[in-house]
Amino acid sequence: MLAADTDSASLIDQFAIRTWRGEAFNAILCSPGYATERRAWVKELTLNMVSGFKLFYKHKDFAAFCYGCQDNVIKPALRLHEKLLTSTHHFYLDTNPHIIWNQERELQTSPDFFENLDKLQCDNILRNRKHLTLERLEPRPTVEELRANLTNVLTVCPGLYMRQIGQGDAVKPPAVVRKQQVLVAYGEPEKKERFMERGERTLMSYIYFGQSKERERTTESPWAGWRMHIAGG
Numbered sequence: 001m002l003a004a005d006t007d008s009a010s011l012i013d014q015f016a017i018r019t020w021r022g023e024a025f026n027a028i029l030c031s032p033g034y035a036t037e038r039r040a041w042v043k044e045l046t047l048n049m050v051s052g053f054k055l056f057y058k059h060k061d062f063a064a065f066c067y068g069c070q071d072n073v074i075k076p077a078l079r080l081h082e083k084l085l086t087s088t089h090h091f092y093l094d095t096n097p098h099i100i101w102n103q104e105r106e107l108q109t110s111p112d113f114f115e116n117l118d119k120l121q122c123d124n125i126l127r128n129r130k131h132l133t134l135e136r137l138e139p140r141p142t143v144e145e146l147r148a149n150l151t152n153v154l155t156v157c158p159g160l161y162m163r164q165i166g167q168g169d170a171v172k173p174p175a176v177v178r179k180q181q182v183l184v185a186y187g188e189p190e191k192k193e194r195f196m197e198r199g200e201r202t203l204m205s206y207i208y209f210g211q212s213k214e215r216e217r218t219t220e221s222p223w224a225g226w227r228m229h230i231a232g233g
Contacts, residue, residue, distance in 0.1 A: 022086045025082075029082055045078075091162050096155075096180070098112065109151070121179040121182065122182050124186045124187075132184060132186050149186060150185075150186050
């Protein structure tokens with residue numbers, strides 16, 4: 001009974017804290033001083049962003065490009081950030097690379113990767129990063145076939161989760177707002193080998209595999225190089 005009372009008290013405290021926190025941030029966001037600082041942040045973030053992409057922008061109207069980045073990227077990101085600050089619910093990022101060291105001190109896919117495929121967004125690099133949906137595969141592969149033909153290459157984006165916090169509510173499991181994005185190689189071993197030898201790669205991958213010493217280091221574990229550099233394009 002004492003443990004149950006303690007859990008109930010912690011839930012009530014958590015709800016009160018989250019409510020106070022949301023109201024406090026909302027008061028700050030509504031203040032005139034914040035509006036002035038916010039405009040300065042928008043300008044600074046926009047200039048930092050366009051400075052990294054102006055190399056690829058060939059049109060003359062660079063001001064329009066700046067306003068486009070500001071209105072379509074920076075301002076929506078700030079609105080989302082402010083929404084998360086004022087919400088009573090708890091939003092958080094979490095990632096699980098599903099990669100472990102084996103006894104030979106080599107990286108390999110962890111066993112729980114295949115058990116959590118439904119919680120991941122798997123993009124198949126053997127098919128131009130097309131989403132891999134097991135429910136649409138005919139026939140649906142067995143666990144043994146997945147272990148033989150599915151390779152976990154790289155985690156690109158962490159998952160976004162939300163835990164509801166309400167007064168008097170029981171503790172609920174977190175809801176998935178956005179699945180963790182993972183690059184995988186799904187196909188027969190021969191197809192994966194052909195892809196690694198002749199498939200299109202990112203610029204970083206060409207630089208990486210163009211070095212003979214690095215190529216020799218990755219002979220035994222060729223996916224190690226891809227895990228390091230495939231996200232560079």
